Amino acid sequence: RKEVEQDPGPFNVPEGATVAFNCTYSNSASQSFFWYRQDCRKEPKLLMSVYSSGNEDGRFTAQLNRASQYISLLIRDSKLSDSATYLCVVNQAGTALIFGKGTTLSVSS
Amino acid sequence: DVKVTQSSRYLVKRTGEKVFLECVQDMDHENMFWYRQDPGLGLRLIYFSYDVKMKEKGDIPEGYSVSREKKERFSLILESASTNQTSMYLCASSWTGDHEQYFGPGTRLTVT
Numbered sequence: 001r002k003e004v005e006q007d008p009g010p011f012n013v014p015e016g017a018t019v020a021f022n023c024t025y026s027n028s029a030s031q032s033f034f035w036y037r038q039d040c041r042k043e044p045k046l047l048m049s050v051y052s053s054g055n056e057d058g059r060f061t062a063q064l065n066r067a068s069q070y071i072s073l074l075i076r077d078s079k080l081s082d083s084a085t086y087l088c089v090v091n092q093a094g095t096a097l098i099f100g101k102g103t104t105l106s107v108s109s
Numbered sequence: 110d111v112k113v114t115q116s117s118r119y120l121v122k123r124t125g126e127k128v129f130l131e132c133v134q135d136m137d138h139e140n141m142f143w144y145r146q147d148p149g150l151g152l153r154l155i156y157f158s159y160d161v162k163m164k165e166k167g168d169i170p171e172g173y174s175v176s177r178e179k180k181e182r183f184s185l186i187l188e189s190a191s192t193n194q195t196s197m198y199l200c201a202s203s204w205t206g207d208h209e210q211y212f213g214p215g216t217r218l219t220v221t
Contacts, residue, residue, distance in 0.1 A: 032208050043199060043212035044152070087152070091208050096142070096167065101151035 004090050004100040012106045017078045021103045023071040023088030032091040033064055035073050038102065039084045047073075047086070078107045111136045113213035115200055121219045128187040130216050132200030139205045141183035143167075143175060145196040146215075152199065158183055159205065190220045 006023045013019050025033075033050035048055065050062040050071055061074040071088055088100035116131035132141065142157040144167075154167030156175040164175050172194060176184045183202075187194055197217050201210040 034208065043214055044210075045212070046209045049209075096154055096157055096165075097208060097210060098154075099144075099152040101149070 004088050004098050006086075006088050006100040006103045008101060008103060010104040010106055012108065013078055015078055015080060015107055015109050017107075018074065018076050019078055019105060020075075021073045021086055021088075021105075023073075023100055025069050025071070025088075025090045025098075027090075027092055028066075028069060030069075030090045030092050033062075033071050034089040034091075034097070035060075035062060035071075036087040036089055036099070037084045038087060044087055044099075075105075078105075080107050080109060083107045111138075111202075111211040113200060113202055113211050115198075115213040115216050117216050118214060119217050119219075121221065122187075122190050123221055124191060126187075126190050126220075128190050128218065128220075130185040130187075130198055130200075130218070132183045132185070132202075132213055133181055134183075134200075134202040134211070135181065136202065136204075136211070137180065138202035138211075139180070140203045140210075141177065142201040142203075142210065143173075143183065143185045144199045144201065145169070145194075146199055147196050155185065190218075192220050194218065195220045 035047040036044040037047040038044040054063045059076045063072045085102040087102045113134045143155045144152045158177040174186045200213040203210045
């Protein structure tokens with residue numbers, strides 16, 4: 001099983017900032033891509049799926065570049081409540097997901 | 110709302126004890142998973158099951174076994190707990206064909 005790699009951070013940004021997280025995956029056969037969010041001492045929860053054409057959900061934009069095997073998450077106008085760990089997740093085939101180790105974001109006032 | 114529950118939030122066991130971690134989901138999901146999460150190592154898949162009585166090894170199955178006798182329940186068993194199994198254990202479930210996994214709150218296991 002190949003890896004999913006993320007910059008662990010932490011990213012420390014002020015409220016209102018734009019911040020981008022990157023992720024690379026090593027298996028070109030990967031089929032589905034996601035960003036999960038994990039708050040401190042809580043379980044991971046799905047933030048958004050990542051589609052080849054790119055997709056947006058409010059202040060969050062996800063991009064996928066299959067040729068470079070690269071996934072990104074952009075957060076605009078950061079809020080204090082965005083402070084969390086963001087997990088890049090890949091599905092290669094079948095049921096199991098492969099989780100990156102996560103990137104920690106801290107938004108301060 | 111999907112609900113995944115785990116039998117304990119915190120558990121302290123002694124080396125050599127047999128440990129049972131229980132997970133129950135109420136959404137009739139076919140797939141269930143056990144992960145452990147450690148600082149610097151992220152989430153690692155121990156075992157998963159895509160049907161009753163079916164199980165598949167994940168990335169780190171050594172020292173663990175699982176049981177799925179009913180669709181809603183997936184148990185993780187540590188046959189003889191060791192200190193290196195001190196970790197946060199997370200259970201998750203999903204529908205077949207849908208990769209969104211719903212996680213339980215986790216069990217923090219300490220083996221002394």
